[in-house]
Amino acid sequence: xxxxxxxxxxxxxxxxxxxxxxxxxxxxxxxxxxxxxxxxxxxxxxxxxxxxxxxxxxxxxxxxxxxxxxxxxxxxxxxxxxxxxxxxxxxxxxxxxxxxxxxxxxxxxxxxxxxxxxxxxxxxxxxxx
Numbered sequence: 763x764x765x766x767x768x769x770x771x772x773x774x775x776x777x778x779x780x781x782x783x784x785x786x787x788x789x790x791x792x793x794x795x796x797x798x799x800x801x802x803x804x805x806x807x808x809x810x811x812x813x814x815x816x817x818x819x820x821x822x823x824x825x826x827x828x829x830x831x832x833x834x835x836x837x838x839x840x841x842x843x844x845x846x847x848x849x850x851x852x853x854x855x856x857x858x859x860x861x862x863x864x865x866x867x868x869x870x871x872x873x874x875x876x877x878x879x880x881x882x883x884x885x886x887x888x889x890x891x
Contacts, residue, residue: 809888813881820877827870833859 833856836842846852 809884813885816877816881820874820881823870823874823877827867827874829855830859830862830867830870834862 833842837856837860842856843853846856
């Protein structure tokens with residue numbers, strides 16, 4: 763019930779929110795807390811903010827990739843479905859990660875590699891500048 767109230771609160775705030783600059787939910791939640799970027803911020807600040815967003819996307823992709831490989835590797839060896847038969851949420855997650863194909867894993871690993879390499883190169887160029 764609490765989750766439903768939270769989702770309803772976020773939905774109502776989204777209906778009344780007129781400044782859609784960035785579509786990430788956690789940035790929207792930061793806007794709800796009235797954390798605002800000043801208009802006269804330096805370019806280094808915007809660069810750091812971009813690095814933060816790319817790092818968050820890379821971290822989420824890496825966690826998803828790690829969980830997928832973990833479930834595919836250990837599902838049959840450890841009998842995960844038998845061990846977690848009393849936990850329907852964990853079984854849903856296992857089934858979700860089990861449906862991943864090799865192409866999904868390849869695309870996600872490519873995304874993580876590209877983001878991390880872009881972060882490395884852009885940070886290196888910022889330091890050498």
